[in-house]
Amino acid sequence: MKIAFAGKGGTGKTTLAGMMIRLLSEEKRQVLAVDADPNANLGRALGFPGAGEIKPIVEMKDLIYDRMEIKADPKGSFYKLNPKIDDIPEKFVKKRKGVSLIVMGTVDAGGSGCVCPESTFLRELLKHLVLKKDEDIVMDMEAGIEHLGRSTAASMNCLLAIVEPTLTSIETAFRVKRLAEDLKMKTFFLGNKIRDKEDENLLHEKLGSDSMLGMVSYYEDMHNIDKGGSIMDLAGDVRPLLQIKEIKEKLLRAETKDEQKKVTR
Ligand SMILES: Nc1ncnc2c1ncn2[C@@H]1O[C@H](COP(=O)(O)OP(=O)(O)OP(=O)(O)O)[C@@H](O)[C@H]1O
Numbered sequence: 001m002k003i004a005f006a007g008k009g010g011t012g013k014t015t016l017a018g019m020m021i022r023l024l025s026e027e028k029r030q031v032l033a034v035d036a037d038p039n040a041n042l043g044r045a046l047g048f049p050g051a052g053e054i055k056p057i058v059e060m061k062d063l064i065y066d067r068m069e070i071k072a073d074p075k076g077s078f079y080k081l082n083p084k085i086d087d088i089p090e091k092f093v094k095k096r097k098g099v100s101l102i103v104m105g106t107v108d109a110g111g112s113g114c115v116c117p118e119s120t121f122l123r124e125l126l127k128h129l130v131l132k133k134d135e136d137i138v139m140d141m142e143a144g145i146e147h148l149g150r151s152t153a154a155s156m157n158c159l160l161a162i163v164e165p166t167l168t169s170i171e172t173a174f175r176v177k178r179l180a181e182d183l184k185m186k187t188f189f190l191g192n193k194i195r196d197k198e199d200e201n202l203l204h205e206k207l208g209s210d211s212m213l214g215m216v217s218y219y220e221d222m223h224n225i226d227k228g229g230s231i232m233d234l235a236g237d238v239r240p241l242l243q244i245k246e247i248k249e250k251l252l253r254a255e256t257k258d259e260q261k262k263v264t265r
């Protein structure tokens with residue numbers, strides 16, 4: 001399964017992506033956690049030691065310029081469009097408790113057509129990662145998903161736009177959905193921090209029910225994760241974790257169906 005989490009800042013992308021990663025790894029599936037947020041903190045949420053010190057790949061200018069065969073000033077010079085990438089995951093992936101983590105970072109794309117070397121490098125790396133068939137990928141992104149690239153988007157199962165019951169978060173979710181649809185990517189909304197029926201109704205009313213994948217409840221003690229706790233250590237019966245488990249099962253069933261369709265086509 002290959003999914004990306006996006007949405008407005010603070011809606012819970014990292015938390016829910018972390019739960020999904022934990023649940024997939026508990027099934028002994030091979031899971032690659034991709035942190036593609038400029039403020040990378042997926043590693044910390046998953047309890048990777050020294051997570052705060054991991055340098056995102058996008059900041060490794062020497063590596064990127066070397067692989068893209070850029071000699072000095074990158075501005076205005078030519079660079080390789082298909083840099084050597086296949087050894088990068090092996091070098092920069094961290095492993096813990098059956099989870100592999102790669103911290104990509106992101107570039108300020110400034111709209112979709114960004115062709116700076118860093119952006120091209122990230123796109124190529126993502127494309128390479130999603131082509132591995134037997135590995136699950138869970139990507140923690142920001143609201144801007146422009147650097148996904150068409151070929152990466154085509155290999156992903158879907159994008160989940162995380163949405164809180166607030167109007168600004170709803171607006172962002174729609175924007176994310178539009179961007180994803182431009183990339184021909186299937187998109188679902190996933191409600192988070194739901195406290196009552198009223199919250200649930202607001203999301204259904206504003207977003208419609210067709211693309212709504214599910215709702216995740218507000219959980220009082222979640223803030224413990226911000227204070228150094230890890231999603232890997234949450235009790236197994238915590239409500240949001242059980243709700244993400246259901247979402248995971250839904251997505252896995254949909255994936256199996258899609259694959260069967262491909263075979264019979
Ligand atoms: N279901 C929930 N119940 C209660 N609190 C939650 C829930 N989900 C996330 N939170 C809290 O909301 C805050 C933001 O969560 P998180 O960091 O996962 O969001 P994010 O979308 O990744 O943010 P950013 O845009 O900064 O990366 C955190 O304090 C987290 O503990």
Ligand SMILES: [Mg+2]
Pocket residue numbers: 013014015037041140
């Ligand atoms: Mg985050």
